[in-house]
Amino acid sequence: MGAEQTLRLEDCINDVCPWSGDPVSADSLSLYRGQTVGFCNPGCRDKFEAATRLFESKMSAQKRKDDGNDW
Numbered sequence: 001m002g003a004e005q006t007l008r009l010e011d012c013i014n015d016v017c018p019w020s021g022d023p024v025s026a027d028s029l030s031l032y033r034g035q036t037v038g039f040c041n042p043g044c045r046d047k048f049e050a051a052t053r054l055f056e057s058k059m060s061a062q063k064r065k066d067d068g069n070d071w
Contacts, residue, residue: 007031012038019044 007029017024017040024038028045031037032052039045 005031007036009038011036014038016040017044019047 009024009026009029012024012029013035014037015024016022017028017038020040022040025040028039028042029036030039030045030049032048037048039048
């Protein structure tokens with residue numbers, strides 16, 4: 001997440017975990033594209049963060065390639 005930022009449950013854009021469908025937990029929040037996203041446990045949060053890092057990396061590489069900057 002970078003600089004220490006406190007994520008709050010009340011700022012969460014979802015009420016249930018997208019992986020499990022269980023209620024989100026205050027210890028399992030993530031910041032994604034400026035929004036607080038919640039998960040039912042840290043494992044689900046970590047799985048989401050790993051997936052989004054991979055997708056963001058692939059999209060960035062594709063953009064560089066599309067722009068002719070494939071280095």
